[in-house]
Amino acid sequence: MARKACKYRLYPTKPQQKDLERTLELCRQLYNAALQERREAYKKAKKSLSLYEQKRGLPEIRADLPEYKRVHSQVLQDVLQRVDRAFQGFFRRLKARKGQAGFPRFKGRGRYDSFTFPQAYTTGVKLQEGGKRVLIHGVGSVKVKLHRPLEGQLKTATIKREGNEWYLILVCEVEPKPLPLSREAVGIDLGTNPHFLITSEGEMVQAPRYLHKAQHKLAIAQRDLARKKRGSNRYEKARRQIAKLHRKIANQRRDFHHKIARRLVNRYGAIVHEDLNILGLGRSHVAKGVHDAGWAQFLRILAYKAEEAGRRVITVDPKYTSQDCPVCGHRERRPLWVREFTCPACGASLHRDVAAARNILAKAWTGPSGTGPAWAVP
Template identity: 35%
Template sequence: METAKVKLILTDLVEQVRTSYQYRLKPTKEQAEKIDNTLDMLRYQYNYQLAQRFDWYEQNRCSIDRCSLVICHIPELKDKPNRFSQQATLTQLKKDRPWYKDIHSQVLQEVPKKVEITFDRWVKGDANGKRSGKPRFKGKGQYKTFTYPQFKKEHFQNDKITLSKIGTLKVIVHRQIPDGFDIKTVSVTKKAGGYYVTLSLEDKTVPTTKPDFDVSNIVGIDVGLIDFIVTSDDERIAAPKFLRKAERKLKSAQRKVSRRKKGSNRRKKAIQKLGKQHKKVADTRKDFHFKTANNLLKKYDVVAVEKLNIKGLAKTWLAKSVNDAGWGQFISILTVKAENAGLKVIAVNPSGTSQECSNCGHKVKKPLSQRMHNCPNCKVSLCRDLNASINIKARGTHALKAQSMSS
């Protein structure tokens, strides 16, 4: 085990570490109007460029892949719009519509990039070949973020940030940027609770593995709906169920929206209050995920988790509870925090972790309603979630050994 530990440390090189910090903005009334106008103009451009893609797709696709006639007419195919061809039209756009000069050029160039990613996920699929649904045009208020792809660190000093074409805005700095980190990109987002800025940070000097990394200090965790996680050391954290607890307030806020006349100021205020309620639930859940991940990484160097099909589970009758638990967000936060701390999160095959006996390996089939694992082979009896977490730990340990052998 010590040999594997040494190998794992030696094979890790110094790499770039990425993280992000989000702060709340306090814009003046004029600055808030500029942000709103920027988002609205970008929304128009997004919809226009997406329509260009749809137009090309409809005119060039054909359900017939062969022709029985000797001679047939083949229409001339149009060039497919891409990110660079659509970016090239932005110069003419500013001549035809001078008000677009109020947007920084690089911010405007990010729109074709966003359109291309969205469209290609629908037509081609992602890296795993999974295709997304057909993209939708953005309605008023639905385009909520714009990004500066390049940013100088000196433009963020103390509690002020300078954004091109927007001005110098006040920032509520609840935590300082660590020394050695460079600001790579800056995104401005409008949420129900106000305006926020997200800084993407990079540090090229942080090693991927901490010096005293111990590969044997591993824990397996089983996520669930009754207990949010159960560790292989039999530690449990109850599922907080933030959405379930807030349902009464959410339903009341939703009814107020339904009763208001469409287009009225009272309806807009009711929608804003509803949005704040949803944001509060999301923020509370995210804070819980961060604290849970932090507590795990303080105790363990390696965390083994199941590679769950969360999107598939979110389409079942358990959808509401799965979305309320937010497993995907938690595992993502845990993985990023582990990488930044020089630790490791390893995903294992989830097949049979609850059915397989952690003591003897015998498979004991049981329904989801059966919460105890009782093995007829070795007579062991324990909670099914604890049994699963022990199996996850064993699979994680095996995967680590395989990685160290291959390196």
């Protein structure tokens, strides 16, 4: 069994929107209180509170603060679970980075944007009227746009705020549906401009460059924000406008990634790409292009679509993929502006990125003498 998440748009009325915002604010306050409790316990008694010790205090909180009675108990437990995960991540980073890690932070007003029902299949969230409305505990019956049917058994439900919009994210447990077997394999080379992706078969996918295209609008909106008095209503309106533009860019990029990944997964049984240091590239002189392309998101989407379809995604070492000739193996370092070249050893005329994609595919062959493809190894 696999888990699949579906995201649906909610259309709450103004009173329902106030109820949702109140729930978020109560969850934010509980998160900060739980974080402060852990900090004080360690500061005064050198003791680390566990998740279950904090959960035991929830009945007392609900008894002393009546407003928390309207929030489902499982939602409150999930808030404490988030605090626990934040500390687990902190200790993991502390160990990996040898003492350098960011301590979990308090959530400021407006910085806590979702709450979760961990067992939505039993209580908390229920679809009504054939999927036209959803009943949310403490909020009521809210209109929902169920643009695609649910599959499998419902597990968790998350209510999320994005700007002025509200979304329902349902996680279901579904049976995997592998695609028919394909013995075709492809190597892909990722780029930023003018091509987002180049395959070993010579196919070139143009880079949409959504951030680059929206730069003029963003510059105007940001200049408008800079003229407003911080904290005023006009300032908040201008800030929301900028956030809306960034959301549109992110949605366009995500849609593009889904379509390209689906096309690759439907056709090929094995997809090979470089094991890129995207975090490092995102801090280099090409950072803007890398962030605009969204390589990390694309590779993540490609990986889960391939797993669901029964395909394989293979990573290889990126060293020398753009310097080696895929025909004879001659290695020659060339400046990045050289896109077309002729190999001085064998005379093959090649496009730099197509050659790199072919080298990437060739690296996926296993064995000291290249005795078989990596995707054929059980």
